[in-house]
Amino acid sequence: xxxxxxxxxxxxxxxxxxxxxxxxxxxxxxxxxxxxxxxxxxxxxxxxxxxxxxxxxxxxxxxxxxxxxxxxxxxxxxxxxxxxxxxxxxxxxxxxxxxxxxxxxxxxxxxxxxxxxxxxxxxxxxxxxxxxxxxxxxxxxxxxxxxxxxxxxxxxxxxxxxxxxxxxxxxxxxxxxxxxxxxxxxxxxxxxxxxxxxxxxxxxxxxxxxxxxxxxxxxxxxxxxxxxxxxxxxxxxxxxxxxxxxxxxxxxxxxxxxxxxxxxxxxxxxxxxxxxxxxxxxxxxxxxxxxxxxxxxxxxxxxxxxxxxxxxxxxxxxxxxxxxxxxxxxxxxxxxxxxxxxxxxxxxxxxxxxxxxxxxxxxxxxxxxxxxxxxxxxxxxxxxxxxxxxxxxxxxxxxxxxxxxxxxxxxxxxxxxxxxxxxxxxxxxxxxxxxxxxxxxxxxxxxxxxxxxxxx
Numbered sequence: 490x491x492x493x494x495x496x497x498x499x500x501x502x503x504x505x506x507x508x509x510x511x512x513x514x515x516x517x518x519x520x521x522x523x524x525x526x527x528x529x530x531x532x533x534x535x536x537x538x539x540x541x542x543x544x545x546x547x548x549x550x551x552x553x554x555x556x557x558x559x560x561x562x563x564x565x566x567x568x569x570x571x572x573x574x575x576x577x578x579x580x581x582x583x584x585x586x587x588x589x590x591x592x593x594x595x596x597x598x599x600x601x602x603x604x605x606x607x608x609x610x611x612x613x614x615x616x617x618x619x620x621x622x623x624x625x626x627x628x629x630x631x632x633x634x635x636x637x638x639x640x641x642x643x644x645x646x647x648x649x650x651x652x653x654x655x656x657x658x659x660x661x662x663x664x665x666x667x668x669x670x671x672x673x674x675x676x677x678x679x680x681x682x683x684x685x686x687x688x689x690x691x692x693x694x695x696x697x698x699x700x701x702x703x704x705x706x707x708x709x710x711x712x713x714x715x716x717x718x719x720x721x722x723x724x725x726x727x728x729x730x731x732x733x734x735x736x737x738x739x740x741x742x743x744x745x746x747x748x749x750x751x752x753x754x755x756x757x758x759x760x761x762x763x764x765x766x767x768x769x770x771x772x773x774x775x776x777x778x779x780x781x782x783x784x785x786x787x788x789x790x791x792x793x794x795x796x797x798x799x800x801x802x803x804x805x806x807x808x809x810x811x812x813x814x815x816x817x818x819x820x821x822x823x824x825x826x827x828x829x830x831x832x833x834x835x836x837x838x839x840x841x842x843x844x845x846x847x848x849x850x851x852x853x854x855x856x857x858x859x860x861x862x863x864x865x866x867x868x869x870x871x872x873x874x875x876x877x878x879x880x881x882x883x884x885x886x887x888x889x890x891x892x893x894x895x896x897x898x899x900x901x902x903x904x905x906x907x908x909x910x911x912x913x914x915x916x917x918x919x920x921x922x923x924x925x926x927x928x929x930x931x932x933x934x935x936x937x938x939x940x941x942x943x944x945x
Contacts, residue, residue: 498597500597500603504546509552510555514682529559530595536574554692627653630654638669638874640875663867687782691786694779694786695776706787707741709733710793711749712794750777791811794811797837801836812844886912
């Protein structure tokens with residue numbers, strides 16, 4: 490189908506099936522107008538380290554049902570080959586050339602283009618925003634990072650074009666901080682529309698083995714944190730083993746492990762040994778399916794993970810008991826403090842029970858008081874992550890830290906970060922807060938700390 494000479498084209502950039510399902514739900518809910526008013530083009534990007542060896546979106550179960558909402562499907566990797574989509578963006582002076590080239594290559598016509606992208610500050614979304622320099626931009630966030638601050642400052646020409654942030658209501662009632670410094674309004678994708686799309690994806694997924702239909706297993710979620718340099722492979726294997734043993738202690742005799750699509754095969758081998766020792770029947774799902782298809786198909790009695798977004802999806806959209814394992818040490822290890830993974834890690838740690846302590850899960854859905862309880866913490870963490878971008882949050886952060894920082898909350902903050910920002914809880918913070926420059930504040934705080942040590 491041609492884009493037409495003057496017809497408006499909506500270009501939807503996507504890199505995960507979860508994100509594509511979010512877009513499909515937004516379309517079904519009418520958040521992008523009626524079908525037929527524009528040409529809807531789905532642009533697929535494979536951002537894996539080695540895209541040629543990773544499972545592509547068209548190979549995922551349920552892809553056809555999701556992609557049917559769009560008029561055409563295009564491949565971003567193919568368009569910019571041999572460059573990697575995670576690294577490449579054009580020079581500003583080359584943007585007009587790329588605009589003409591892609592309009593002809595993708596048959597978009599000469600009409601206006603509207604962009605719907607994931608992380609607008611990162612490639613490939615940033616590349617598209619540079620190429621289509623006049624396009625309105627809609628950002629959609631399909632995970633917990635939407636509740637955190639914008640990672641990088643946006644170019645002025647990009648920031649002024651962002652019209653709204655679409656997000657899933659994964660923590661009912663909690664408002665996103667992402668892009669708020671630019672005055673971008675947020676809008677939720679209706680829960681019913683998203684669950685309906687997930688049901689379509691599940692219907693296309695392989696059916697569970699017959700023996701698993703008799704009992705409700707525990708589902709373990711792998712994230713492949715080693716690829717993010719958060720854990721080593723050995724440490725992540727040990728984390729999965731802790732999940733399995735925790736589920737066994739909680740009384741589950743059947744466990745389903747849903748590995749990350751790019752995780753190495755030895756991860757499941759380590760679990761097989763642990764399952765045999767614990768007397769647990771283990772099923773490893775290596776089929777290219779969403780974790781949400783596992784929730785619907787297996788009807789688990791418990792979902793366990795570290796800080797996967799799927800934990801909140803299991804609770805909010807399926808009403809399943811959920812529990813976390815291993816979050817607390819990661820809060821200390823994750824670097825730098827501004828790392829965007831700190832937001833989902835903090836949320837999961839604050840909201841979900843620790844399986845190794847409670848030995849049971851809790852249902853988070855339909856509990857609006859949770860958003861009220863966690864919102865002050867998230868605003869404070871968000872300020873500490875990106876203080877310059879969110880100066881209006883300083884007063885709130887100072888009040889919260891002065892009143893709430895203690896043994897139960899110290900793990901969410903690093904003393905050096907609080908010191909650098911002259912916040913309560915930092916070294917010499919009562920002195921640093923009186924100084925006009927942050928650099929001077931840090932120097933004085935270090936002298937106070939050094940003098941204190943010398944007297945001991």
